[in-house]
Amino acid sequence: MIDEQRVVKVGMADLNVISGHGLIRTTGLGSCVGLTLHDPLKKVAGLAHVMLPSSEIAREGALNVAKYADTAVPKLLEEVLALGACKSRLVAKMAGGAQMFTFARATDTMRIGPRNVEACKAKLQELGIPLIAEDTGGNYGRTIELDCETGTLFIRSVQKGVKEL
Amino acid sequence: MDLFNHMEEFKMDVLKEVGNIGAGNAATALSRLLNKPIDMAVPKVQMLPFEAISEQVGGAEQVVLAIFLRVEGDAPGNLFFIQSPEAAKKLLHRLAGFEVEGEDSFSEMEWSALSEIGNILAGSYLSSLADFTSLQMTPTVPALALDMAGAILSYGLLQFGEMGDSALLIDTTFIEGQHEVEGQFFLIPDPESFAKIFAALGVPLEHD
Numbered sequence: 001m002i003d004e005q006r007v008v009k010v011g012m013a014d015l016n017v018i019s020g021h022g023l024i025r026t027t028g029l030g031s032c033v034g035l036t037l038h039d040p041l042k043k044v045a046g047l048a049h050v051m052l053p054s055s056e057i058a059r060e061g062a063l064n065v066a067k068y069a070d071t072a073v074p075k076l077l078e079e080v081l082a083l084g085a086c087k088s089r090l091v092a093k094m095a096g097g098a099q100m101f102t103f104a105r106a107t108d109t110m111r112i113g114p115r116n117v118e119a120c121k122a123k124l125q126e127l128g129i130p131l132i133a134e135d136t137g138g139n140y141g142r143t144i145e146l147d148c149e150t151g152t153l154f155i156r157s158v159q160k161g162v163k164e165l
Numbered sequence: 166m167d168l169f170n171h172m173e174e175f176k177m178d179v180l181k182e183v184g185n186i187g188a189g190n191a192a193t194a195l196s197r198l199l200n201k202p203i204d205m206a207v208p209k210v211q212m213l214p215f216e217a218i219s220e221q222v223g224g225a226e227q228v229v230l231a232i233f234l235r236v237e238g239d240a241p242g243n244l245f246f247i248q249s250p251e252a253a254k255k256l257l258h259r260l261a262g263f264e265v266e267g268e269d270s271f272s273e274m275e276w277s278a279l280s281e282i283g284n285i286l287a288g289s290y291l292s293s294l295a296d297f298t299s300l301q302m303t304p305t306v307p308a309l310a311l312d313m314a315g316a317i318l319s320y321g322l323l324q325f326g327e328m329g330d331s332a333l334l335i336d337t338t339f340i341e342g343q344h345e346v347e348g349q350f351f352l353i354p355d356p357e358s359f360a361k362i363f364a365a366l367g368v369p370l371e372h373d
Contacts, residue, residue: 012215012225012319013330028225028315031323051215051319051326059328067326100320101233101308112323141316143226158228158312 007145008047010034013067015048017079018148025145029096031113033069033136034144035120036093037076037129038151039085045148046080048072052112053119069119077127092129093153093165094120095144097136113137133165177210179368180335183294184208188337188350190293191246191286195339198285199259206338214331218318221336222247222349225315230271232283233320234307236291239300240361242354243321246286250311252347253279276309283307290350298365324355333359 006022012032018024019042026034026049038045048066055068065071081087097117117136124131135142135155145154153165185208196203219225230253232246248256250271257263257275260282271279284307295302310317325332335352354362363369 012315012322013326028219028313028319030312030316030319032319052323057327064330067330098316100310100312100317112320139310141313143313 010047010049012049013051013064015046015066015072015076015079017044017046017076017083019044019083020148022148023145024148025143027143029142029144030098030100031096031116033094033096033113033116033120034142035073035076035124036144036146036153037080037085037090038093038146038148039080039089040091040151041089042084042086043148044080044083044085045146045151046076046083047144047146048076050116050120053115069116070123073120073123073127077129087129090129091132091151092124093133093146093151094131095135095142095153095155095165098138098140098142100139100141102139135163135165176363176368179363179366180210180333181208183297183362184210184335184337184350184352186297187290187294187352188339191290191350192339194285194289198282199341201259201341204340206340208335208337210333210335212331212333215319215322215326218322218332218334218351219314221334221351222314222318225313227314228312229314229317230279230309230311231314231317232279232287232307232309233317234283234287235305236302236354237305238295238302240298240302240354240358240365241324242352242358243324244287244290244304244353245318245321245351246283246348247314247317247351248348256282256348271311280307280309283309286348286350290352298362300361300365318351321351321353325353328356 008018008024010016010026024047033050051067055071065075097113099113143156155163192203236242337350339348
């Protein structure tokens with residue numbers, strides 16, 4: 001019998017978790033950052049598709065915590081812990097944070113990719129979760145997929161094909 | 166966000182007209198370049214969740230060629246001209262006689278020609294809008310990218326991102342004869358720009 005792989009999809013400015021067999025995926029990361037947490041023993045994983053660095057700039061009524069690095073990382077942690085992950089075993093990986101377009105006059109908005117990466121790293125450090133691999137920066141889009149069983153992060157881009165972290 | 170949730174029909178119509186005028190002028194410019202009539206679909210004005218925006222061009226992973234420029238001035242926003250790589254190749258062939266080679270990559274010469282075409286099209290889109298609204302709108306130098314639609318378009322959503330999870334998109338499609346040259350204009354004004362556009366066009370903006 002062919003084992004149908006279960007795939008959990010995560011949209012832009014969203015997060016989700018998975019346990020056991022299967023993959024968790026998000027597509028078309030540009031300046032956004034895809035951040036994963038994984039507990040290799042419990043086989044629990046979570047993925048957040050972070051769009052902006054800080055919720056301080058938010059002007060929305062009901063805050064979407066998955067959208068901002070400073071709120072998404074703690075929320076993702078909370079959700080993987082709820083699925084049985086152990087905090088001391090958690091490892092993080094991330095990809096994305098590209099600068100899709102380069103302009104002569106780079107404003108802060110244009111640098112959003114690197115700022116997202118920095119904000120995610122700062123939050124991980126604050127929470128004491130080690131970042132064990134990353135594929136960030138550059139000027140190209142990425143689709144990422146984490147294998148919940150092995151913790152391998154597959155990164156696909158148009159120009160560079162598939163890379164494993 | 167109330168402004169966007171309860172935007173009346175006639176305001177949507179005003180924005181459609183904005184798309185119509187901008188893209189109409191760009192279509193005229195393109196048709197002069199190609200010496201061929203270019204048709205335009207009726208503009209679509211929609212408040213769409215972020216996820217649904219890349220669906221308008223075939224999904225987040227669809228590889229597209231995009232010309233992006235930031236609009237600065239009285240009513241800032243983001244403007245994209247999006248084509249499939251095949252359509253861009255055909256456009257280059259028709260316009261400058263480039264031989265169509267590899268579908269997935271563009272030579273430096275092709276890249277620079279596309280950048281110039283983007284400049285002309287986006288410039289005519291914006292200048293007609295500026296004339297129509299009497300607002301000052303200046304484009305940044307266009308930037309080009311060949312990549313996943315989701316990665317590209319998310320760049321135009323950052324300003325809306327601070328306010329919610331959807332953005333207002335003014336979407337206009339070009340079609341030429343046998344669908345040889347197709348392209349889509351996406352104008353995503355910054356949330357603050359709508360009030361200015363409406364005020365400039367004499368549309369009353371009441372707060373509810």
